Amino acid sequence: MATLLIVHHTPSPNCQAMFEAVVSGATAPGIEDVRVVRRSALSATASDVLEADAYLLGTPANLGYISGALKHFLDQVYYPCLDETRGRPFGYYVHGGNDVTGAVRAVEAITTGLGWRRAADAVTVTGEPSKDDLQACWELGAVLAAGLME
Incomplete structure (x- = not known):
């Protein structure tokens, strides 16, 4: 069974709504033989990453960057997972008050x-x-999970 690891930092109601939509899509009827593991960014480990087949990252945009929690997670897993996870699929979502450019750039670079x-x-x-934004989050979760079905 394939595993989708969702690593998120969800400090606000808006981030929570996006996270819930992603999980709903990833666990939707019709998604079979995919285990969805949810971890907060401060509790996710390199072992979680190594055991997963795909990743879905969620973060607020804080001060023009990804959250400190997601940055901490990525710093902790970078070298232990670098060679083992190359080529694996991922997706991400970002929520910001007025700008997400720096956070998007950070996720893409890392x-x-x-x-x-x-x-x-x-x-x-x-x-x-919006309703369309939450639908896009649902689709993001569904696409990542469906891509792991055998």
């Missing part, structure tokens, strides 16, 4: 360094997520 392959378009939202 995952490029890891050699991960983006398997779906990123979902970026500023302000309160």
Whole structure:
């Protein structure tokens, strides 16, 4: 059974809504033989990353960058997972109050360094997520999970 690891930092109701939509998509009826593991960014480990087949990252944009929690996670797993996870699929979502540019740039740079392959378009939202934004999050989760079905 394949594993999708969702690593998130969810400090606000807006981030929580996006996270819940991603999980709903990843666990939707029709998604079979895919285990979805959810970890907060401060509790996820290199072992979690090594045991997963794909990754979905979620973060707020804080002060023009990814959250400190997600940065800490990525710093902790970078070298232990660098060679073993190269080429694995990933996706991500970012929420910001008014700008997510720096956070998007950070996720893209770090995952490029890891050699991960983006398997779906990123979902970026500023302000309160709309119904369409939450649908895009649902689709992000579904696409990543469906890509792991055998």
